[in-house]
Amino acid sequence: MSERTDQPENPFGVTTGQRTALTNLAGPGIYAEDVHLIELLRTGNEAAFESLVDCHSVALLRLAKVFVTTQALAEEVVQETWMAVLVGLSRFEGRSSLKTWIFRILTNHAKTRAQREGRSIPFSSLPNVDTDINEPAVDPDRFLPADHQWSGHWISFPLDWREMPEERLLSQETRACIDRAIEALLPGQREVIILRDIEGWTADETCSLLGISAVNQRVLLHRARSKVRGALEKYFEKA
Amino acid sequence: MASADSLSCQEVVELVTEYLENTLISEMHERFEQHIADCPGCTNYVRQVRLTIDMLHQLAQEPAFPGTKQELLQFFRNWKKGSGFC
Numbered sequence: 433m434s435e436r437t438d439q440p441e442n443p444f445g446v447t448t449g450q451r452t453a454l455t456n457l458a459g460p461g462i463y464a465e466d467v468h469l470i471e472l473l474r475t476g477n478e479a480a481f482e483s484l485v486d487c488h489s490v491a492l493l494r495l496a497k498v499f500v501t502t503q504a505l506a507e508e509v510v511q512e513t514w515m516a517v518l519v520g521l522s523r524f525e526g527r528s529s530l531k532t533w534i535f536r537i538l539t540n541h542a543k544t545r546a547q548r549e550g551r552s553i554p555f556s557s558l559p560n561v562d563t564d565i566n567e568p569a570v571d572p573d574r575f576l577p578a579d580h581q582w583s584g585h586w587i588s589f590p591l592d593w594r595e596m597p598e599e600r601l602l603s604q605e606t607r608a609c610i611d612r613a614i615e616a617l618l619p620g621q622r623e624v625i626i627l628r629d630i631e632g633w634t635a636d637e638t639c640s641l642l643g644i645s646a647v648n649q650r651v652l653l654h655r656a657r658s659k660v661r662g663a664l665e666k667y668f669e670k671a
Numbered sequence: 672m673a674s675a676d677s678l679s680c681q682e683v684v685e686l687v688t689e690y691l692e693n694t695l696i697s698e699m700h701e702r703f704e705q706h707i708a709d710c711p712g713c714t715n716y717v718r719q720v721r722l723t724i725d726m727l728h729q730l731a732q733e734p735a736f737p738g739t740k741q742e743l744l745q746f747f748r749n750w751k752k753g754s755g756f757c
Contacts, residue, residue, distance in 0.1 A: 584679025589712030654688035
């Protein structure tokens with residue numbers, strides 16, 4: 433059974449954002465940075481809702497695709513998420529930040545959809561499961577063997593990518609290579625690298641949303657980054 | 672020459688995430704930086720990882736969210752009508 437719950441207990445110790453000590457309309461537990469926005473939403477300010485949708489929908493869609501197979505389904509999940517946000521807003525108590533709450537609604541909806549689709553729940557929903565726990569970051573053949581004086585040192589150095597033309601680093605093809613590498617990751621690794629490196633979430637925010645430990649988060653991030661770097665290295669070498 | 676307690680490159684590549692996350696204990700952090708200072712291969716490796724992170728972050732706003740926003744805004748207006756604001 434997963435240890436995740438819809439509303440992880442998060443009463444005081446959470447590191448994302450500061451809670452406001454002021455009494456406010458949004459409610460005493462709401463994170464300071466969310467207070468104004470929640471008040472606007474609860475009073476029906478459409479521009480505030482629209483900017484929230486613009487701010488998070490791309491990330492929500494990316495995360496939904498970890499769970500469901502098609503773009504169309506992922507879009508539906510995002511749509512459902514926003515509707516559920518509005519319906520649930522009056523009950524939102526601020527046990528997590530608004531952002532984390534919205535993304536948790538998304539992952540719950542996406543998992544439900546995935547189950548209905550007949551897909552099994554990704555590994556990531558079970559804490560501390562990483563099936564390739566011993567997989568090295570870099571192919572062991574890149575290093576000198578154990579009987580060598582310089583055992584464990586590079587046979588040939590990785591290249592300095594700064595010497596590549598910038599167009600190359602930023603090309604559509606390079607982006608496509610990164611996308612393919614991410615799609616090939618295990619679901620838990622995908623979730624973590626999307627949140628941390630693509631969306632720029634903090635480690636604490638990521639752990640809070642996914643209900644995983646700091647160590648587990650770091651292991652997943654390490655595997656994910658190592659694989660994406662490795663895919664880029666192969667791709668740059670080829671051309 | 673590698674001394675007994677110096678890290679190998681193979682160890683460095685497994686520590687790079689903890690190094691970048693700043694979660695290595697200080698003694699290990701120092702050993703990591705000492706290795707990097709002497710090793711052009713690992714210097715490049717850490718640079719590659721940093722560049723990978725930069726490139727990943729550039730994906731953040733693509734692709735644009737498709738055109739279902741109008742539906743959502745309509746839902747918002749209906750929700751607003753139906754929910755009796757404070």
